[in-house]
Amino acid sequence: EPEVTQTPSHQVTQMGQEVILRCVPISNHLYFYWYRQILGQKVEFLVSFYNNEISEKSEIFDDQFSVERPDGSNFTLKIRSTKLEDSAMYFCASRDSPNEKLFFGSGTQLSVL
Amino acid sequence: RKEVEQDPGPFNVPEGATVAFNCTYSNSASQSFFWYRQDCRKEPKLLMSVYSSGNEDGRFTAQLNRASQYISLLIRDSKLSDSATYLCASPFSGGYNKLIFGAGTRLAVHP
Numbered sequence: 001e002p003e004v005t006q007t008p009s010h011q012v013t014q015m016g017q018e019v020i021l022r023c024v025p026i027s028n029h030l031y032f033y034w035y036r037q038i039l040g041q042k043v044e045f046l047v048s049f050y051n052n053e054i055s056e057k058s059e060i061f062d063d064q065f066s067v068e069r070p071d072g073s074n075f076t077l078k079i080r081s082t083k084l085e086d087s088a089m090y091f092c093a094s095r096d097s098p099n100e101k102l103f104f105g106s107g108t109q110l111s112v113l
Numbered sequence: 114r115k116e117v118e119q120d121p122g123p124f125n126v127p128e129g130a131t132v133a134f135n136c137t138y139s140n141s142a143s144q145s146f147f148w149y150r151q152d153c154r155k156e157p158k159l160l161m162s163v164y165s166s167g168n169e170d171g172r173f174t175a176q177l178n179r180a181s182q183y184i185s186l187l188i189r190d191s192k193l194s195d196s197a198t199y200l201c202a203s204p205f206s207g208g209y210n211k212l213i214f215g216a217g218t219r220l221a222v223h224p
Contacts, residue, residue, distance in 0.1 A: 044214075098204075099145050101147055102147075106156050
């Protein structure tokens with residue numbers, strides 16, 4: 001079964017450093033998403049991406065965050081200057097149409113020290 | 114009203130029990146709903162989609178009540194392996210229907 005893949009599975013960084021989280025969505029999918037989940041809390045929407053541009057973003061997704069689809073397969077989330085409160089599990093997700101189910105990657109656990 | 118609201122639980126039930134969770138949603142225009150299962154520190158995995166009145170898959174049944182704006186998940190003959198957090202998801206109003214998740218309901222099935 002096709003799956004969304006994310007790398008790395010764990011990322012440890014110092015506060016103020018830049019991190020890039022990588023995702024390879026399912027190949028025929030057109031809608032891409034990043035969610036995050038702080039330990040013990042709910043899965044929160046960050047951003048959606050369609051047709052090579054951001055279609056929607058939450059208030060969490062401020063100027064420190066950016067997304068990119070640099071080629072036909074990768075979808076990245078960049079955090080420019082990490083803060084302690086960015087520590088969370090980050091999930092990438094994709095789907096082939098806006099009303100269909102989301103498929104999630106296994107996540108990147110980001111720890112900011 | 115929160116976009117998607119769930120009873121956090123935990124629901125502690127013995128093996129073989131039947132258990133039901135409810136989830137309320139605020140977007141009355143939503144056409145599709147989803148139940149996901151999440152194990153500790155893992156990604157959400159789709160359990161069931163609910164597009165109309167309901168859906169059944171083996172021991173799992175999902176129902177939709179549009180008048181009262183809630184969906185339910187019924188698990189029959191609970192197994193130890195059903196222990197997990199169950200997330201309800203509903204599209205938020207908008208052109209690209211981002212999915213909004215509830216905080217989840219924890220289920221613990223004991224021998």
